[in-house]
Amino acid sequence: MRMEDISALITPDVLLPALGLAALLLPGLIAVGAVFVAVLTAVTYRKSSRVFADKLAKQMSEFGMLVLGVWLLLVSARWGLWISEIWPVSGPLRRFYHLFFDIPGHVSMLAVLTSIITARAWRRHKKGSAVHFMLGGISCLTWMVALMLFITGWLESGRVEGMAQKMDPVTLPLLLMNPTAWLIWAQGLFLAMTLAGGAGLLFLVARRNKEDYGRDYYAWAARTCSGRALSSGVVQALWGVTTFIALSVPWADLALQGPSSWLATALAAVSGSSALAALLAFLVLSLLAWLSLIPLIRSQNPMRLKGLMLAHVVIVFLSLTVLAVTFHSLFDGRGLLF
Template sequence: MNTLMEPLRLTSQLLPKALGDFIALSAIGAPILAVILEITAKARNKIFYDKLAKQIASMSLIMYVLFLGCAAGAATYFTRQFDWLTDWFINPSSPFIMVYITVGFTLAMLLPYTLLWKSMKKNKPAHILLGTCAALGGISTVHVVTMTMKVFFMQQAAAPVPTVPTLPFINHFLVLPGLAGLYLAGLYLIMSLSFAATIGGLYLVLRRNKDDFGRDYYKFSLPVISKWALIPTLAQLAAVTFIIIYLCGPTKELLLANNTTAICFGLSAVLTLLCCAIWIVTWKSATPMRHKIGLTLAPFFTIIAHATVMAGAMNLYLTM
């Protein structure tokens, strides 16, 4: 029993961060997914792709509102705990200014892309351009957040109370990150597509009565969204496994001997593979709406899996 308590304790502590990551990355990935589906609809001349793209775009706006709410709440909480953080959020030289710019740009493109879907129906190239700009804004946000984290943690390592660098904030983003930064940004991008499609499955299930496009539409759309959840998730699983093996290096026996870390990683893998099984069954099913319970549970399993893998990584780092 004691062996299980420590993984549960660490996972429960990291659940709020896992939920925040899920919301933020879903918000970033949803416009990318929406514009890919819209381009596919035009290329293949299939109206169902366009309807699905519209639903995912509408969902992305909801996710961005949730993301902004969570970010504002987290900023308020942490600035009350650490007064010096306030300067990082408001200082004109802070790299966080670039985060505000990319998020603001993404929202500025996403709002007309979502709200003018019907009125721009006959001007698809311009509408797709709006969606592409929103998607690129999301991708830029991934890069900007990765670089901001790098700057923040470098300053934190240099002093107990990290100060905002005196350089203009734009200077931090004119150089490519190192290999580790690029790999992390790539992982975030994969996760954004995975999380967006995962919550997209739940969104379709919840909207099936409100957006009643008929049985044939859901027979088409649920397998498509399941496939988009499955493939990035498998890529994410492979990438995380590689990172763990790489970080352990010659001390792989430490991973095997650490029960807490092994349980956390094992539980995360089981939950992730369970989600993959749900998506495969839905993808191949002739009646995909029958698997609505699995699609409803998949986002919750994904959040818990994310929390457990972070718990395992944190415990491994502390014991190395």
């Protein structure tokens, strides 16, 4: 790891675009993750704590719709400023809007519709039923498809000079054969649940006076959201390491070498990667985020630890920013992210 790689993390040309990208991704990923957290909570605790689980699933689905509405408003406002020639956008953001009005955007709008229907079903019938699980499952599946389409479309558009062409459904099977897309997709799902679980803690604090379900419920809900954020956070961090190794090691060169030199070549590629410093910073921030959740999980009254909840969300946002820098370096600064 070189000193210039470390100093590159804090340069304005890298840090500011990464912060902007993280701010754009944060509400979108929270909205997606909230749907998964709601469904998993209702299913996991259906027998042991069904009453509490149903309430938390209802609140998380509503939280997801609230954040999604804010995110769509921000995206629309930014698009309006670009179209009005008030605030030009970068190349990567142009590709995002191109995909937003293409097949990925159409599928994401379908996912939004299914999420709204699921949230309304929880509001009308607060006890979990087969209908809730079916609607939630459809919503999760639709979001998974939309996320994959955005990722494959984004990677493909980075290879095309100028404005990318419309996505052809016939070529989608070929695009799905890209292992990089699947690596990013899997991490995106767990990252979304991590963000939703952590940010959901603040939503519980905000809703406590309006929806007074009792001290026992909110203590259970805070511990459950913290546990979901911790478990998903560990998985997505480990997956980030896996993605880093998969994209850093020259697998084609290894195929031409003998087995005895594979390890040395792989270690040299990993240690010499320009993204290693950013990855290590991401892991340190992830560790701090995990440590901030442990007191919440172990506390009998975690709702009193509001400062710790806020600190966790801030740390996770910073880790998302550094993760954006990591992927930017892994793609050799080809302008895929910023």
